[in-house]
Amino acid sequence: MADWDLREAFEREYIPWLHQSTCYCYGNLSEDQEQQDYLDVLSFPQKVGLWLQFLENGIDYEEFAWIYDRIFAQELNDRIEWELAVYAALNQLEYALKISESEFELYDGSGERRYFSFNSEQNAQRVFLKLLFPLNV
Secondary structure, eight states, X not given: OOBOTTHHHHHHTTOOXXXXXXXXXXXXXXXXXXXXXXXXXXOHHHHHHHHHHHHHHOOOOXXXXXXXXXXXXTXXXXXXXXXXXXXXXXXXXXXXXXXXXXXXXXXXXXXXXXXXOTTOSOHHXXXXXXXXXXXXX
């Protein structure tokens, strides 16, 4: 799933690129790029693809750390689009979300219950829960 097709072109043209545990390949045209700049260039299908990789394979890409940082700085651009991307991925994988007053349950497409915790070391889990339930935790 990782979108690294441009890596060789970046190297050939001497364009710096991030190669740390990211799902997608980001090239820098200037040295003062920030995390939010990288998140802002992702299309809706790429955001959904990022969530699909997490939900299907448990991959906690670096993008999730960036999103987590932006959420808690209250600087996440297009938050609604990120929320919709989560729901689109859940729908595509046929997940079922059951919410009651005091708890929620999440089942994958095969009916297996999935567990996520805000206390997890995975940024993807924390971002997932924060987007689904945007209360202060």
